[in-house]
Amino acid sequence: MATTETVATAERERRVSAFVFDCVCHIFNFDPANAIGSPGQLFDEHLYAFHQLLTREGEQILSREQFMREWSVDEIYEMIIEGSDTDMIVAQPLPLTDLFHDGLSPWEKCAEMAAKHPDRAVFWASINPLEGKKALDLLRRQVEDHGARGLKLYNVRYDYGQPFPWRMDDPRVAYPVFELAQELGISVIGVHKGVPLGPQPIEHTRTFDMDGAAANFPDLNFIIFHVGLPWLDEVLWQLVRYPNLYASIAATVNFIARQPRVFAETLGKMMWWCGEDKIIYGGETPIWHPQWALEEFWNFELPRDIVEERGYPQLTEQAKRKILGENLARLLGIDVEAKKAELSVS
Amino acid sequence: MTSPLSAAVVREALRDVYDPCCADRGISILDMGVVEDVRVAGGHVEVDLVLTTGWCPFVASMSAAIPDRLQGVEGVESVEVRVVWDSVWTQDRLSPMAREKLTLPLEQLIPYREARIAQQKGA
Numbered sequence: 001m002a003t004t005e006t007v008a009t010a011e012r013e014r015r016v017s018a019f020v021f022d023c024v025c026h027i028f029n030f031d032p033a034n035a036i037g038s039p040g041q042l043f044d045e046h047l048y049a050f051h052q053l054l055t056r057e058g059e060q061i062l063s064r065e066q067f068m069r070e071w072s073v074d075e076i077y078e079m080i081i082e083g084s085d086t087d088m089i090v091a092q093p094l095p096l097t098d099l100f101h102d103g104l105s106p107w108e109k110c111a112e113m114a115a116k117h118p119d120r121a122v123f124w125a126s127i128n129p130l131e132g133k134k135a136l137d138l139l140r141r142q143v144e145d146h147g148a149r150g151l152k153l154y155n156v157r158y159d160y161g162q163p164f165p166w167r168m169d170d171p172r173v174a175y176p177v178f179e180l181a182q183e184l185g186i187s188v189i190g191v192h193k194g195v196p197l198g199p200q201p202i203e204h205t206r207t208f209d210m211d212g213a214a215a216n217f218p219d220l221n222f223i224i225f226h227v228g229l230p231w232l233d234e235v236l237w238q239l240v241r242y243p244n245l246y247a248s249i250a251a252t253v254n255f256i257a258r259q260p261r262v263f264a265e266t267l268g269k270m271m272w273w274c275g276e277d278k279i280i281y282g283g284e285t286p287i288w289h290p291q292w293a294l295e296e297f298w299n300f301e302l303p304r305d306i307v308e309e310r311g312y313p314q315l316t317e318q319a320k321r322k323i324l325g326e327n328l329a330r331l332l333g334i335d336v337e338a339k340k341a342e343l344s345v346s
Numbered sequence: 347m348t349s350p351l352s353a354a355v356v357r358e359a360l361r362d363v364y365d366p367c368c369a370d371r372g373i374s375i376l377d378m379g380v381v382e383d384v385r386v387a388g389g390h391v392e393v394d395l396v397l398t399t400g401w402c403p404f405v406a407s408m409s410a411a412i413p414d415r416l417q418g419v420e421g422v423e424s425v426e427v428r429v430v431w432d433s434v435w436t437q438d439r440l441s442p443m444a445r446e447k448l449t450l451p452l453e454q455l456i457p458y459r460e461a462r463i464a465q466q467k468g469a
Contacts (some may be wrong), residue, residue: 054400195401202367202403230399233437233450240455240462255400261434262400273455275462 015291016085016298018317019336019345021325022290023090023190023223024152024250024282025080026105027113029070033101039158040099043198044068047287056257056292071286073113080283081120084291087325087345088334089113089283090150092190093126098158099198111146119342122332124150124190129177130157130166136180143184149332150188151181152225155209156200165204168222169212178217188221188331193228193235195251207234214242221245221331223280227252232266239274246327247274250282256296264302268312276319280328297324351421353384356391359419360384363411366404371447375408379439382430389423391416396433405429 030048035041048067055061080086091114093107094100107126114123125148127135142148153174157164166173168191181189191210196202207228214222223246228235239245247270255263270279281297283290302315313319329336339345360381361374368378375381375395383394393412397405413425437449 196403226401229401233452236452237450237455240458251401259400259431259434265434265436273452273459275466 012083014085016294016324018298018321019325019329019340020084020086020281020294021088021090021328021334022080022086022283022285023248023280023328024092024225025076025089025285026092026094027071027073027076027109028094028105028286029100029102030068031070032068034070034104036099036101037161039161039198040096043096043099043104046198050251050254051287054254054258055288056296059289059292067286073109073116076286077113077117077121080285080290081117083289084283085294086283086290087343088120088122088329088339090122090124090328092124092152095126095128095154096197097128098164107142107146111142111148114147122150123148124152125186126152126154127177128157129153129173130164136176139177139180140184143181143186149186150190151177151186152190152192153177154192154197156197156204158198158200163199163201163204165201167209167212169209169216174213175216178213178220182217182220187219187333188223190223190225190248193224193226194231195226195229205231207231207238210238210245211242214238214245218244223248223331225250225282227266227270229266232269236270236273239270239278246278246280246331248280248282249323250280251284251287253281253293253297254284254288256293256300260296260300261303261306263300264306267315268302268306268310271315271319272310272312276313276316276322277327279323280331281324294324351386351389351391351419353386355419356384356386356393356416356422357381359415360393360412363408363415366407368444368448373444373447375412377441377444379441379444380408380435382433389421390426391422391424392426392428394428394430396430396435396439398435400431 030044035044052061080089091110093110094103094105096104111123114121125139125142127139129135155166168174193207194205196205221244224235225248227247235247239247307314326336360376363375365375365378380395382396385392409427412427416422416425
């Protein structure tokens with residue numbers, strides 16, 4: 001099997017015949033000096049372990065030295081846009097200043113990627129709502145001065161060596177952020193759910209707080225990242241009842257090579273309950289090179305026994321197109337056909 | 347007289363081992379259905395685990411708790427815990443007691459699903 005490497009688009013045969021709009025990459029700074037104590041180191045180690053464990057057999061597994069370093073804007077962009085069939089990318093900051101000196105993916109670098117590549121890269125803002133007015137001021141700056149078109153949030157802080165959770169339905173902490181986001185023209189808010197970061201208690205990554213957010217802000221669309229795993233049924237409980245809730249399979253899709261039946265069970269259940277319009281692809285570069293998962297997904301079918309026994313719908317080409325890009329484009333108000341013409345995507 | 351060491355004896359002992367996320371509800375790793383296989387060879391015990399999700403943050407905890415519990419079982423000399431990736435954990439693996447405690451009544455949402463499908467057909 002060929003190893004996925006970053007090869008210029010012009011030299012590489014496209015293998016995914018869909019418009020691909022990746023909802024997440026981070027400009028990671030895994031330099032060990034960036035981690036704050038053992039909690040930050042633990043998070044870095046989690047991500048490196050996931051890289052090693054889930055990367056498709058035959059692909060390059062990065063050495064510790066290759067992975068645990070400060071990545072540059074250009075490296076990430078080239079890996080995604082030049083090195084894979086991805087057409088557009090969302091650059092997402094990480095505001096994890098409780099675990100890392102620069103938050104792990106500084107917002108300035110994400111804004112830089114969008115500024116350098118306005119046709120293909122979209123910047124999302126990110127703040128720590130527990131910082132009150134400071135957070136609101138930063139959100140305004142990221143939107144008004146740097147063109148942020150979405151917002152990504154994280155519900156658990158680990159300040160002072162202990163967890164400080166906050167909820168998406170908290171009128172004092174979350175709602176002022178949502179109100180300002182709306183005022184600034186933001187209509188999409190992503191939130192990390194499930195998959196605890198480092199030593200964070202997993203209880204605080206559950207998804208029952210999405211009810212209040214979705215019900216009280218019907219004009220905002222919320223994306224629950226990573227399908228909130230392991231809380232799949234909880235996520236479905238929310239997605240089914242609220243038209244403005246979506247789920248991203250970012251990182252979840254990377255089980256597709258190592259555990260295809262696990263991925264099939266998750267995706268099939270999501271499609272049966274919520275339909276293909278509510279599922280959004282994400283690549284999580286550079287934790288994994290995006291191309292192999294894209295190829296696997298484009299060629300993926302749910303195993304026949306799972307479809308027959310559970311009654312799940314098959315993953316059709318139409319569903320793949322929606323999941324890989326059309327759903328996110330719709331949420332961000334991007335006309336896919338016009339964008340394909342602009343980017344010369346056939 | 348004590349029972350000779352066997353997989354059944356080991357499984358019985360594992361009823362006292364909990365995944366931290368379900369300990370407060372009294373649901374053991376056996377009830378969770380994460381114990382895929384138990385093998386006994388002399389005094390050596392091997393336990394295979396299948397995770398509810400590959401993201402399971404408690405695999406380290408379970409991997410430590412299992413030897414801790416089994417070292418008190420007569421005849422156990424060594425314990426090896428492995429995670430297997432080829433099996434799939436689904437809710438079908440829950441014991442009836444665990445299913446009753448953990449499962450959301452998703453069937454109540456069927457009208458929402460039917461409304462979505464009807465809307466798509468009408469669109």
